[in-house]
Amino acid sequence: MTAAEPPPTTRPGGRTARVREAVLRAAGDALAERGFDGLDLADVARRAEVGKTTVYRRWSTTTGLIADLLTAMAEDSLPRSDTGSLEGDLRANARLVLRTLSDPRQAPLFRAVIAAATCDPRTAEALHAFYATRIAEWAPCVALAEKRGEVPPGTDAAEVVRAVSAPLYYRLLASGDPLDAAAADRAALAAATAARAGVYTV
Template sequence: MADGGEPGTLRPGGRTARVREAVLRAAEDALTEEGFTGLDLADIARRAGVGKTTVYRRWGTVTGLVADLLADMAEQSSPRTETGSLLGDLTANARLVHRTLTDPRQGALFKALIAAATGDARTAAALHRFYDIRVREWAPCVRQAVERGEAPEGTDAHEVIRAVSAPLYYHLLISGGRLDEALADRAAEAAAIAARAGVYVRQPTVNSVS
């Protein structure tokens, strides 16, 4: 390939960056409107105003394009907020997730990506990487809380962050319940209480001796 590397991995700068931006935004539009099953590289090229051969050469497949879209979304996500307290930081995280999932465009986009991941291994791997990046971005707020004495030593910071967003995704995808800011605040408070109580302290591995 002209740009080298795996499909969808492009060197930033100049025309390459402009083409990538246009194609990724077109992919977002198509996912939001048509869902994963409606994605077609030729249609995305048309939407982006670029040649079909450029899209096929650089991304190769729909899953390659979706993987690059998720990588871009992780790069563009808002940085964590530091309020000086565990509850404050977790509330900021929960409200950020809430705003994303209730946004008409972003909410529909995430639903489409999650649906795609259930049936495509490469998309699932890309989605897992996206969430891993976001969890690692916010995990330091839990480690800082441990240093302040707000949570016990050994608290699994990643699990605390996952616990904040899990109820929001449940309401989005499963229950159909009202996904409002009050729910986000309750999710943050529940995770903070559980963390302070030691629920997320990593348990040492016990090796059995025969």
Template sequence: MASGDADPGTVRPGGRTARVRTAVLAAAGDALAEGGLAELDLADVARRAEVGKTTVYRRWGTPAGLVADLLADMAEQSLPRTETGTLLGDLRANARLVQRTLADARQGPLFKAVIAAATCDEQTAAALHRFYETRVDEWAPCVQQAVERGELAKGTDTREVIRAVSAPLYYRLLTTATALDEAAADRAAEAAAAAARAGVFTTGGGTVR
């Protein structure tokens, strides 16, 4: 199968094709942050990226297809997990990474737009789910390491712990006008760590004594 026939984001093309993808996704992110999915127009993205309209329409097809590839690229480019040697240290690093992303003048509005679009577009929703599954997969080993160190009970659902870290930060992003700061990130990490130690995320409700 030729790269032009593949689903967006499933290949890593080189040369000019890679440069076009980079330019188009950057332009799409800017447009999405400014106006949301409803205002995302492939011709406008092509103009911003300084590439031909035909190229954009042929490769991405629809605004939802463009958003799906944008999310795939964001997952690929996300920073790897930080390992500090303690559960709280690792969860705090994760929370601060999420906080910096959501507090960013471009990334924050972009995520708001994608989340809003995912409520009414199945392709965008699927892409968003894949993005977060990728990020949870990246950070879940930190929790498993805490289990192996004896910080957490066996049977702890590592993925649920990671989700519990970022959930309060997204809630604040979507429901308040309050700026997300490191204090909010640290509180989210501390709450998730305390709940994990109390056995909230274990199947049997066990705790570490």
């Protein structure tokens, strides 16, 4: 596959926005059902009920389509919670990750994208950008905790946020252990406890 142009950074309006929404929804459905190898632009166009020419002209390749899908998912993610405590904020983050990874549509979609990213540099780049956006959204909860004196000065906020979701992705992709509220809350508690102990200071 050839590299596609990067997706637009602003949301289009009117009919363009409706077409993008329909195509990305169709792409997500196809990924969840068939995986990366089964993703086909013509099939996506059929599912979205738009012309093939429109899809090929705007996204060019399946990789470019996945990149835009991840961009849209980052844009549409729920905003960061502010519960007033580090553990509460991290628990909210863990519950959000849990909701995504246990969703009947989202879970297989993420499996497909992550699998594709292991062998396709463009998909990997898009996936890294997606997670960078999500980490940047939640990192301020650690900065606020530092101001409140909950964690030592110099705590690496991004590392704390990564520590919350990592055990949940491990369950999804590697161990097959249950993904449930207990696992999410335990991941949040472990990350908060480690942060308070200075494990993530730089």
